[in-house]
Amino acid sequence: SQQGEEDPQALSIQEGENATMNCSYKTSINNLQWYRQNSGRGLVHLILIRSNEREKHSGRLRVTLDTSKKSSSLLITASRAADTASYFCATVSGNTPLVFGKGTRLSVIA
Amino acid sequence: ETGVTQTPRHLVMGMTNKKSLKCEQHLGHNAMYWYKQSAKKPLELMFVYSLEERVENNSVPSRFSPECPNSSHLFLHLHTLQPEDSALYLCASSQERGSKKLFFGSGTQLSVL
Numbered sequence: 421s422q423q424g425e426e427d428p429q430a431l432s433i434q435e436g437e438n439a440t441m442n443c444s445y446k447t448s449i450n451n452l453q454w455y456r457q458n459s460g461r462g463l464v465h466l467i468l469i470r471s472n473e474r475e476k477h478s479g480r481l482r483v484t485l486d487t488s489k490k491s492s493s494l495l496i497t498a499s500r501a502a503d504t505a506s507y508f509c510a511t512v513s514g515n516t517p518l519v520f521g522k523g524t525r526l527s528v529i530a
Numbered sequence: 531e532t533g534v535t536q537t538p539r540h541l542v543m544g545m546t547n548k549k550s551l552k553c554e555q556h557l558g559h560n561a562m563y564w565y566k567q568s569a570k571k572p573l574e575l576m577f578v579y580s581l582e583e584r585v586e587n588n589s590v591p592s593r594f595s596p597e598c599p600n601s602s603h604l605f606l607h608l609h610t611l612q613p614e615d616s617a618l619y620l621c622a623s624s625q626e627r628g629s630k631k632l633f634f635g636s637g638t639q640l641s642v643l
Contacts, residue, residue: 450629451629453629453631453632455632460618460637460639461636461637462532462534462536462620462622462634462635462636462637463573463620463622463632463634464532464634465631465632465633468629468631508573510632512629512630515627517563517575517578517586517630518575518630518632519575520572520573521572522570522571522572523572
């Protein structure tokens with residue numbers, strides 16, 4: 421069954437603003453990962469947060485994880501037009517393959 | 531460049547054709563995956579090969595036939611496809627154990643006429 425569910429489905433912001441995307445999942449996890457996909461291309465891994473971590477940073481990316489609420493958020497600060505893409509969360513439980521959500525489509529308007 | 535190469539990049543085929551998609555990874559991974567991405571649908575896991583053995587087959591129609599001759603190569607053989615099979619087919623690789631961080635190819639955009 422599908423694990424991650426991103427929210428919102430689509431987000432449109434001005435360049436320079438922050439973008440926040442949320443992900444909810446259903447069962448216990450080992451880790452949660454965020455990926456980015458430019459239109460018609462493969463997904464690219466952005467950041468991984470383990471179940472015993474609460475927050476992680478990588479450049480302009482900040483990820484939080486709340487295992488009690490089974491949710492995660494991805495914050496992109498000072499967004500750029502080049503950040504326009506779809507963003508997916510994916511969860512790892514036990515030894516099963518990653519399960520992806522439907523994604524959030526982010527549009528950053530210059 | 532992610533270290534995972536897919537060919538062809540685009541493919542148009544008729545319903546009676548037979549074609550194959552190819553994936554090659556240069557990362558030393560021991561697990562490889564086929565995903566299907568249709569418009570407005572979640573990414574669907576089709577097949578998983580771990581240590582060259584198929585470990586998962588998510589109710590995929592038999593007109594899709596995977597092959598993994600070694601840990602670096604993965605094929606998806608296609609025959610008598612339907613128009614609803616038109617989609618972006620993505621190959622990915624990872625280590626079989628650990629974080630399972632995936633490295634994706636650029637995908638094959640398939641159109642079935």
